[in-house]
Amino acid sequence: MKKGERFDILITMSFTIKGKVEVNMYRLIHRDKNAKRGEFHTVHGVIQTPVFMNVGTAAAIKGAVSTMDLKEIQTQVELSNTYHLHVRPGDEVVKKMGGLHKFMVWDKPILTDSGGFQVFSLAGLRKIKEEGVHFHSHIDGKKIFMGPEESMQIQSNLASTIAMAFDECPPHPATREYMQNSVDRTSRWLVRCKKEMDRLNQLPDTINPKQMLFGINQGGTFEDIRIEHAKRIAEFNLDGYALGGLAVGESHEQMYHIIEETVPYLPLEKPTYLMGVGTPANILEAVERGVDFFDCVYPSRNGRHGHVYTNRGKLNLFNVKYELDDSPIEEGCGCPACRAYSRAYIRHLLKAKEMLGMRLCVLHNLYFYNTMMEEIREAIEKNQYASYKKAKLEGFAREDAK
Numbered sequence: 056m057k058k059g060e061r062f063d064i065l066i067t068m069s070f071t072i073k074g075k076v077e078v079n080m081y082r083l084i085h086r087d088k089n090a091k092r093g094e095f096h097t098v099h100g101v102i103q104t105p106v107f108m109n110v111g112t113a114a115a116i117k118g119a120v121s122t123m124d125l126k127e128i129q130t131q132v133e134l135s136n137t138y139h140l141h142v143r144p145g146d147e148v149v150k151k152m153g154g155l156h157k158f159m160v161w162d163k164p165i166l167t168d169s170g171g172f173q174v175f176s177l178a179g180l181r182k183i184k185e186e187g188v189h190f191h192s193h194i195d196g197k198k199i200f201m202g203p204e205e206s207m208q209i210q211s212n213l214a215s216t217i218a219m220a221f222d223e224c225p226p227h228p229a230t231r232e233y234m235q236n237s238v239d240r241t242s243r244w245l246v247r248c249k250k251e252m253d254r255l256n257q258l259p260d261t262i263n264p265k266q267m268l269f270g271i272n273q274g275g276t277f278e279d280i281r282i283e284h285a286k287r288i289a290e291f292n293l294d295g296y297a298l299g300g301l302a303v304g305e306s307h308e309q310m311y312h313i314i315e316e317t318v319p320y321l322p323l324e325k326p327t328y329l330m331g332v333g334t335p336a337n338i339l340e341a342v343e344r345g346v347d348f349f350d351c352v353y354p355s356r357n358g359r360h361g362h363v364y365t366n367r368g369k370l371n372l373f374n375v376k377y378e379l380d381d382s383p384i385e386e387g388c389g390c391p392a393c394r395a396y397s398r399a400y401i402r403h404l405l406k407a408k409e410m411l412g413m414r415l416c417v418l419h420n421l422y423f424y425n426t427m428m429e430e431i432r433e434a435i436e437k438n439q440y441a442s443y444k445k446a447k448l449e450g451f452a453r454e455d456a457k
Contacts, residue, residue, distance in 0.1 A: 132163065166269075185243075223237050229275055267295070368452065368453055
């Protein structure tokens with residue numbers, strides 16, 4: 056098959072639920088060199104890939120953005136966090152409310168992170184053992200235990216579309232011995248996750264018996280450990296695969312190298328997810344290396360601080376040069392902020408600490424990311440991804456160079 060040639064790969068994963076055969080499908084529509092253009096069919100709708108998942112850690116996008124807003128800005132997938140929802144309001148509460156989709160009024164796909172990243176980010180509050188992780192809640196110090204089975208149970212209660220396997224995200228840097236032991240434990244945890252999810256999906260009171268499981272590749276910047284782990288987890292025939300433990304302190308060059316070396320050992324015919332990454336430039340580089348799922352808090356976090364993304368780089372609306380600027384954040388942008396408001400007005404709102412300023416910036420940033428993913432998909436289909444990426448990166452550098 057020649058590079059850039061159009062083709063379809065249909066992968067069906069059939070399993071019996073309550074006497075019926077159901078089908079989930081990943082459809083690889085086209086490749087432009089290593090860049091993938093696909094569709095992922097789920098019980099909550101079809102995801103067009105590459106896709107950027109909008110992060111709502113505690114079942115809401117920070118910045119006063121509702122699920123109604125998400126539909127307006129063309130969000131395909133919302134991402135929430137298992138640990139945070141377990142702590143507050145409690146996954147049993149969400150289950151009693153009919154699951155996360157009903158609770159937050161969202162009918163499109165939801166991916167839930169497993170809580171594994173908190174093993175890394177709450178390092179001072181946890182102890183890792185073979186059975187799982189003992190936490191102290193970051194809210195009230197209450198003791199919490201989470202292992203593979205508990206993570207799967209919580210995610211089943213949340214009834215997300217896609218659940219992530221429970222893993223350890225090792226620190227950077229880490230010794231080779233620590234990294235290998237951590238990856239081996241993550242592999243053993245994956246066996247337990249898959250077994251528990253299979254059990255939970257058969258229970259009569261399970262809200263979403265079609266919940267899917269993504270495995271997570273770890274190994275830090277040790278490419279041989281990464282590759283061997285990718286080979287190992289690929290044998291599980293999971294619904295998708297993620298690269299975890301990146302963007303935790305290594306350089307961008309190291310991250311790109313690990314992606315380039317590892318992705319070829321993950322199944323081409325399954326979604327490939329780069330967890331927690333990243334900037335628009337990071338996404339462009341990773342798509343070129345075969346990644347088609349992304350998430351990151353940058354659009355909402357930066358928006359809350361008045362930093363907005365444009366095709367000419369990132370702007371800081373607190374800058375005095377925007378005080379009398381009556382142009383939108385970006386000419387031609389179709390987001391709710393740019394359709395109606397000026398940079399000067401949004402700057403005023405931010406300076407006055409009005410919530411509307413923060414909200415408009417977050418909406419713009421998420422719309423920018425979501426729209427960029429649409430452009431990426433179109434460029435791949437037209438075999439123009441390399442030229443699209445080059446032009447996009449050159450555009451980002453214009454404002455940064457001023």
